[in-house]
Amino acid sequence: MTVPVYKKKDFVSDQVVRWCPGCGDYSILSQVQSTFAGLGVLRENFAVISGIGCSSRFPYYMETYGFHTIHGRAPAFASGLKATRPELSVWVISGDGDMLSIGGNHIIHALRRNFDINVLLFNNRIYGLTKGQYSPTSEVGKKTKSTPFGSIDQPFNPIQLALGAGGTLIARAIDVDAKHLQSMLETSHAHKGTGFIEIYQNCNIFNDGAFDEYRGKGEREENALYLEHGKPMVWGKTVRKGLILEGTTFKVVELGEAYSEDDCCIHDEGNYIQAQLLSQINGNGFPVPLGVMYREQRPTYETAFQDQVTAARGKLGNGDLEALVKGGDTWRVS
Amino acid sequence: MSTTARIEPGPNASLDSVVIRFAGDSGDGMQLIGNQFTRTSALAGNDLATLPDFPAEIRAPAGTRAGVSGFQLQFANHDIFTPGDIADVLVAMNPAALVANLGRLKDGGLIIVNNDKFASRDLKLANLEQSPLEDGTVENYRVVEVGITKLTKDTVEPLGLTTKEADRCKNFFALGMMYWLYSRNMGPTEDWVRSKFKGKYADANLAALRAGWSYAETVEIFAGQPYMVPRADDFDAGEYRNIMGNAALAVGLAAAATKADRPLFYGTYPITPASDILHALAPFKNYGVVTYQAEDEIAAVCAAIGASWGGSIGVTGTSGPGIALKAEAMGLANIVELPLIVVNVQRGGPSTGLPTKTEQSDLLQVMYGRNGDSPMPILAPKTPADCFEVAIEAVKIAFKYMTPVVIMSDGYIANGAEPWKLPDLDTIPEMKPTFAKAVEGEEFQAYSRNPETLARPWAIPGTPGLEHRVGGLEKQHLTGHVSYDPPNHQFMQELRRDKVNKIRQDIPATEIHGDDSGLCVLTWGSTYGAARTAVNGARKQGKKVGHVHLRWLNPLPADLGDVLAKYDRVLVPELNLGQLVKLIRAEYLIDAQSLSKVQGQPFTTNEILSRILEEV
Known part of the structure; x- marks a missing residue:
């Protein structure tokens, strides 16, 4: 079937969007709608699945098939759907609380199984819908309603978690950089396997300014390292900087007389060790890496799952119900 | 020696x-x-x-x-x-x-x-x-x-x-x-x-x-001649095999998949005494049955619901502790109104309890164990072979009414065996579900209703023109949009209740075995065999006793109140501290009596017979 030429508005549902004015979610919604229009996928073949939380209202605003499920379990619903309907384009929408706290078990297993699904983790480092408690990505010492003396929890690093769980496409984006976010969404869609995108998203009510260091255009140019496969790791507008490797750690250098781009590390998406190192830098003089941190090709779960069915039918033919009911030994009473 | x-x-x-x-x-x-x-x-x-x-x-x-x-x-x-x-x-x-x-x-x-x-x-x-x-x-x-x-x-x-x-x-x-x-x-x-x-x-x-x-x-240790137990001659004519409960359930599910011409997705997490259903189903791939060993009980049911959303027969199987974990997702299946089969092979509880021993103590858990009023159709096999019929019936009802359905087996049925007269497969009706299709010039309403069954349409992803959203938030009648409207919530709660009660039209008239006056022995699930034998024994002694066995626990059969009213007394033997008896007393305002046993063992015939003789 030929895919119609879609516009962004074809993916806008008739429901009123009810996020707080100024929320980072608006930008992400807009980029997803724009991106879906250009993916060459029939609109009816998109399935958007979420858990619980501010971000998880997302499916209601998408003119696609959508399922707003229960807290933390979106990857599990997506797994059952994708295993049985591999032709669908499945998108999981979740937040740091939904996915990394109550749903921690499901995301790690979805990643290791490598379903060909897309996972968008809206990370605002706070619980929004329950009105401002610290989350599993909140920094140590954070004062919130539930931590008046500061959080004592060590936060998760979502990129490290995804690397450890066997993710095959692991990327980071930021809500306000529309063009880059769209390219990450396209990259995830094109990847055969689980695309995991951590999206820094500002909660302007309960955790405003969490990502200010790289959210404004000027700050971003100074502090964000946009990763590109095969390109040197350099950034900065006023002062050009680069990352070099000293032993097994990164070091920030200014480019100029002592160092040039040629001295800097070249990004290799297939280098797991380098991805580990990149996942660890963030602030304290280091830039925040954005883009694809790691990528590998591995067979997808649903392919292997359906291949076993095909193989069984090939070998045994379509199931004969009468033979199944009879089983091994029968006897006749006359 | x-x-x-x-x-x-x-x-x-x-x-x-x-x-x-x-x-x-x-x-x-x-x-x-x-x-x-x-x-x-x-x-x-x-x-x-x-x-x-x-x-x-x-x-x-x-x-x-x-x-x-x-x-x-x-x-x-x-x-x-x-x-x-x-x-x-x-x-x-x-x-x-x-x-x-x-x-x-x-x-x-x-x-x-x-x-x-x-x-x-x-x-x-x-x-x-x-x-x-x-x-x-x-x-x-x-x-x-x-x-x-x-x-x-x-x-x-x-x-x-x-x-x-x-x-x-x-x-x-x-x-x-x-x-x-x-x-x-x-x-x-x-x-x-x-x-x-x-x-x-x-x-x-x-x-x-x-x-x-x-x-x-x-060595002649048994003094010469061996014994003989001749073949049973009161079997109906036909072909027979020996079958255990979990195996019969698996064959029943595969038969349902074949008759429905839909893939069956069994999402589960290993748990005693339900795991043998997974083992039995795993090789049935050429029957359109796929099995998915999830990371936990919750993921198992959620994946099954995801599969149902996509148009498969989503099934999850577990025992009581797993039901506890699946409760929230079962509530979701209730409000999104998708077909789902939940198999509970009950064991002794609470908590880890007696994993390998039998009990019937999850009835109230599946009946009421969710947040909000969340009515759940429940049916129970009475013997190992009966699991086959029950599996097919559960799928049929789940499709027809767009609802989750719980099958209440137990350890005794799951691991017990009996001769099974093979069914005539042609008598099992085709049960292909009808998926919604877009109608030109008509706006699709995901929560419109079939007046006969109150079922909503099953519109699966991939269907052009029916893009819509479902979820756990309350739904506006007809449109299915999120609604916080107070009267709408009451309307929808009553509708979901009424829908489950509609299943009564598919439940045949209640059968009475024995007398229709005197004492009624009312049972469900695996208690059937001991109760039937005990009632027969009491009647041989001239006692006025009848046996009524329930296949459906929710809804209860439409005629059950009238049937029970025929008797002076009602006795409910159960492998729990008295659960069905509570439902019966509440529903019919009768002084039903409990015979309770929670020892991890099924009733013996004599335990029920002695109580019958005390009562009459």
Whole structure:
């Protein structure tokens, strides 16, 4: 079937969007709608699945098939759907609380199984819908309603978690950089396997300014390292900087007389060790890496799952119900 | 080796029914020979019922009472409903198995005991100071002592097995003796051994089996002639097989998938006693059945719902602790109104409870154990073979009413076996679901209703023009949009309740067995067999008693109130502290009485019969 030429508005549902004015979610919604229009996928073949939380209202605003499920379990619903309907384009929408706290078990297993699904983790480092408690990505010492003396929890690093769980496409984006976010969404869609995108998203009510260091255009140019496969790791507008490797750690250098781009590390998406190192830098003089941190090709779960069915039918033919009911030994009473 | 034959000589006696209990260590292979005897008896045309009774530990400390694994079966020349209250014969492989099972052997019953296992260390493991064979413990029984360990070892010696390997064959020696004693054909077991074991291991087991037979025949320990239990002649004509509950459920699900022409997705997490459903379904891939071993119970049900959303038959199977974990997702299935089958193979609770023992104590959990009013259709098989029909019925109702359905099996049904008259597959209706399609010029309403069933349309992703959203937030009637409107919530709550009650139109009229006045014995699930036998027994004594058995627990049959009103008294035997009885009292305002048992064991016929005789 030929895919119609879609516009962004074809993916806008008739429901009123009810996020707080100024929320980072608006930008992400807009980029997803724009991106879906250009993916060459029939609109009816998109399935958007979420858990619980501010971000998880997302499916209601998408003119696609959508399922707003229960807290933390979106990857599990997506797994059952994708295993049985591999032709669908499945998108999981979740937040740091939904996915990394109550749903921690499901995301790690979805990643290791490598379903060909897309996972968008809206990370605002706070619980929004329950009105401002610290989350599993909140920094140590954070004062919130539930931590008046500061959080004592060590936060998760979502990129490290995804690397450890066997993710095959692991990327980071930021809500306000529309063009880059769209390219990450396209990259995830094109990847055969689980695309995991951590999206820094500002909660302007309960955790405003969490990502200010790289959210404004000027700050971003100074502090964000946009990763590109095969390109040197350099950034900065006023002062050009680069990352070099000293032993097994990164070091920030200014480019100029002592160092040039040629001295800097070249990004290799297939280098797991380098991805580990990149996942660890963030602030304290280091830039925040954005883009694809790691990528590998591995067979997808649903392919292997359906291949076993095909193989069984090939070998045994379509199931004969009468033979199944009879089983091994029968006897006749006359 | 000593053989003490105190059995009375007799003719080649023909018996109506026999109850055998095999008991040994968890590693002695008692379940294996129990199943072999069952299969052989089934092939010989007996009616039968079985009760495996094993510990939760895979290999509890050898020789201890905690490690005793038992298998009881009754086989008969007539229609029977239970594995028997009390055994006629006990095969005991060690002192612990002997003393732990004496209470289940009738006075004067036959004991065949492996007396190679009565050294002082064996007695110590069983917490015994003296040998029960010598201290008078067994003087009221007919005891046949056989050195099974040594005889087996001598038998297989030429095959070059290690001592440990040789020891493992001793269950077949015991089985061979029992086959001789009850004149069974060893052919089916011999074929089975050849298919399951290779080379010298097959040879060794076969040698032990035949040696057991020959030993029983030549040593004349049983005083000459073996017994006979002729084939049951009151079976309906047809083709039969022997089947266990979990296997019947799996075959039923596969049959439903075939008749519905839809893939069946079984999402599950291993749990006793439900895991065998997964094992049975996993090879059925060419029947359109796929199995998914999820990361936990919650993921298992969520994946099943995801599959249902996509148009498959989503099924999840578990036991009580898993139901607790799935509760929130079951509530979601209720509000998004998607077909889903939840199989609960109940076990003893609360918490981890008694994983390998049976109970019926999750009825109120599945009935009410969710947040909000969340009505859940519930039906229960009554016997192992009945699981087949119940599985098909559950899928049919889930499709027809767009609803989750719970199947309440239990450990007794799951692991029990009985002869099953093979169904005429042509009589099982096709049940292809109808998926919604876009209609030109009409706006799709995801929560519109079929007036007959109140079902909403099943619009699966991939259908052009029907893009819509479902979820756990309350839905606006018809449109399915999120709605916080107060009257709409009440309307939808009542609608979901009414929809489940509509299932009554698919429930046949309630059958009364026996009298329709006097005492009504009202049962559900696996209590059927013992209650039916007890009611028959009471009626033989001239008592006015009827038996009403419920297949549907929610909704209750439309005519149940009128049926119960015919009786002076209602007695509800249940393997819980009184759950159905609460529902009955609340629903019909009658003074129904509870007969409760929570020992991890099914009712014996006598337990119910005694209570009936007290009541009438």
